Amino acid sequence: MSSPGLRERKKLETHRTLATTAVRLVGERGLDHVTVEDIAADAGVSARTFFNYFASKEDSVVIAHADHAERSLRMVERLAVLPASMTTLEALLASVREELAEIGENRDEWLTRIRIIKENPGLTLRAMSLNSDAVEPTIAAIAKRSGTDPAKDLYPSLLLSAFGSALNASLMLWRDLGGSRPLLDLIDEAVATLAAGLADPH
Incomplete structure (x- = not known):
C-alpha cells in the first residue's frame, strides 16, 4: 500500500491534533463541560x-485516527497473507499487533480515552461500531485460514x-493498572491463556 501524499498526511495530522485535544480537554473537564468550539480553539x-x-464532539473523543476504516481493512489483508504455519489465533494477534503497539506507545492518551468511554456509556456503542464493517471480512478470512464455512461452522465467529x-x-486491566504493565504483555498473556483453553490457573 502506497504512502499517503502531503495533502493526505496533513489531513491525518489535523485529525490527530483534534482527537488528542478532545481527549485531553474532556479528560480534564468532563464530556458535558467541553464544546466543539473549545476543542477547535x-x-x-x-x-x-x-x-x-x-x-460530533463525541466522535472526536472516540475516533483516534481518520483512517480507522482503512486500518481495519489492512488488518484483514494482513490476516489473509500471514504464513499458514501460524495458528489462526496467532495470525489474528499478528494482524493487529502494530495498532496495539501504537496504543501502548500513546499510553496517556489511550488511558484517558478508555476512562472517558467507560464514564460515558453512550460512547461505548459508538466505539464498538467503528470496526463493524470489518467483522464479516475478518470472519471470512478466519474461515479461509481454518478451512471452515462461516455459514455452517461456529468456529470463525466464535x-x-x-x-x-x-x-x-487486556485493555480494561491495563487501564485499571494505570498502564504500569506494557499493554502488549497483557495481550500476549490473554491470548496465550485463550489458546490454552482457559484452564484454571495453577
Whole structure:
C-alpha cells in the first residue's frame, strides 16, 4: 500500500491534533463541560474545520485516527497473507499487533480515552461500531485460514468474538493498572491463556 501524499498526511495530522485535544480537554473537564468550539480553539482551527473531520464532539473523543476504516481493512489483508504455519489465533494477534503497539506507545492518551468511554456509556456503542464493517471480512478470512464455512461452522465467529474479548479484557486491566504493565504483555498473556483453553490457573 502506497504512502499517503502531503495533502493526505496533513489531513491525518489535523485529525490527530483534534482527537488528542478532545481527549485531553474532556479528560480534564468532563464530556458535558467541553464544546466543539473549545476543542477547535485549543487545536488552533475553526469550528467549521472541526466539522470537516468529525460529525460530533463525541466522535472526536472516540475516533483516534481518520483512517480507522482503512486500518481495519489492512488488518484483514494482513490476516489473509500471514504464513499458514501460524495458528489462526496467532495470525489474528499478528494482524493487529502494530495498532496495539501504537496504543501502548500513546499510553496517556489511550488511558484517558478508555476512562472517558467507560464514564460515558453512550460512547461505548459508538466505539464498538467503528470496526463493524470489518467483522464479516475478518470472519471470512478466519474461515479461509481454518478451512471452515462461516455459514455452517461456529468456529470463525466464535474465534473472533473470543479474541475481541481477550483484547478488551487486556485493555480494561491495563487501564485499571494505570498502564504500569506494557499493554502488549497483557495481550500476549490473554491470548496465550485463550489458546490454552482457559484452564484454571495453577
